[in-house]
Amino acid sequence: MSKLIATSIALCLAVIGAYAPLRAQQAALKVFISVDMEGLAGVVAGTDVSPTGRDYAHFRAIMAAETNAAIDGAFAAGAREFVVRDSHGDKTNLLPGDLNRTGVVLIRGASTGPKNMMEGIDASFGAAIFIGYHAKAGTPNAILEHTSNGNVIDFSINGVSLPEGGYNALVAGLYGVPVVFAAGDRALTDQLKSLLGPIETVAVKEEIGGDASRGLSPRDAQALIGAGVERGVRNRAQLKPFKMAGPFTMVLKVRQEKPLYKGAERTGAGEFKFTSPDLLDVLNAFNAMK
Numbered sequence: 001m002s003k004l005i006a007t008s009i010a011l012c013l014a015v016i017g018a019y020a021p022l023r024a025q026q027a028a029l030k031v032f033i034s035v036d037m038e039g040l041a042g043v044v045a046g047t048d049v050s051p052t053g054r055d056y057a058h059f060r061a062i063m064a065a066e067t068n069a070a071i072d073g074a075f076a077a078g079a080r081e082f083v084v085r086d087s088h089g090d091k092t093n094l095l096p097g098d099l100n101r102t103g104v105v106l107i108r109g110a111s112t113g114p115k116n117m118m119e120g121i122d123a124s125f126g127a128a129i130f131i132g133y134h135a136k137a138g139t140p141n142a143i144l145e146h147t148s149n150g151n152v153i154d155f156s157i158n159g160v161s162l163p164e165g166g167y168n169a170l171v172a173g174l175y176g177v178p179v180v181f182a183a184g185d186r187a188l189t190d191q192l193k194s195l196l197g198p199i200e201t202v203a204v205k206e207e208i209g210g211d212a213s214r215g216l217s218p219r220d221a222q223a224l225i226g227a228g229v230e231r232g233v234r235n236r237a238q239l240k241p242f243k244m245a246g247p248f249t250m251v252l253k254v255r256q257e258k259p260l261y262k263g264a265e266r267t268g269a270g271e272f273k274f275t276s277p278d279l280l281d282v283l284n285a286f287n288a289m290k
């Protein structure tokens with residue numbers, strides 16, 4: 001090798017080396033994980049997910065374990081920052097010390113804004129993940145199906161009836177973030193795939209009549225969740241953010257009527273309509289009247 005070539009190679013390596021820190025400064029892949037409880041492995045009864053229930057502590061630990069499995073799967077796919085939103089009840093179910101990895105931010109407690117189960121989402125995320133989710137109110141063959149609270153009969157936007165995973169996917173879509181994975185019972189995974197397209201899912205259980213369910217052991221569910229989240233995050237560029245063209249018209253049907261939100265219209269017994277070009281304002285109206 002001539003001295004000139006050797007010097008040129010050394011120079012090239014020095015230039016590459018100088019740019020390496022720039023590459024390292026590229027934003028780390030960040031994922032948003034919203035975690036509910038009704039769709040966790042083994043959960044079949046309201047008492048399983050109620051702080052006063054006999055086995056709440058057990059299912060709370062399973063909630064943390066499924067969350068950790070999702071984080072590990074996303075890490076394997078290259079994610080280095082994780083925001084976890086506790087999305088059940090008063091949102092104080094996940095115990096901070098139960099989350100294993102570094103790089104995890106936990107959002108706990110009820111929030112006042114329209115995002116609710118998606119509190120903390122913005123355009124900095126590469127993917128959104130739903131763990132422990134359940135089907136919407138009125139879904140047949142579903143476990144603990146409901147929409148937001150026991151008062152909602154149906155919630156639709158622009159004629160599309162939406163489960164929590166549907167309108168939460170719309171919130172993510174507002175920021176261009178695709179939902180890449182969801183875990184829950186079979187009814188939930190079927191419902192979200194028909195709404196969101198070919199996202200990765202794990203059905204951890206299915207209803208087999210009455211209040212009975214047949215399901216995976218928590219360890220098996222966690223292994224499948226980790227692998228499914230990894231595939232989903234790797235495949236994120238192929239998945240479209242869930243969006244609807246505005247303006248957004250919601251129709252909300254409830255059992256007990258609440259005071260009318262400003263600009264909303266009562267269209268029948270327990271039925272309300274509200275239209276806005278701002279999806280978050282529609283969710284404000286939903287949260288006020290649900």
Ligand SMILES: [Zn+2]
Binds near residue numbers: 036038088089
């Ligand atoms: Zn819940």
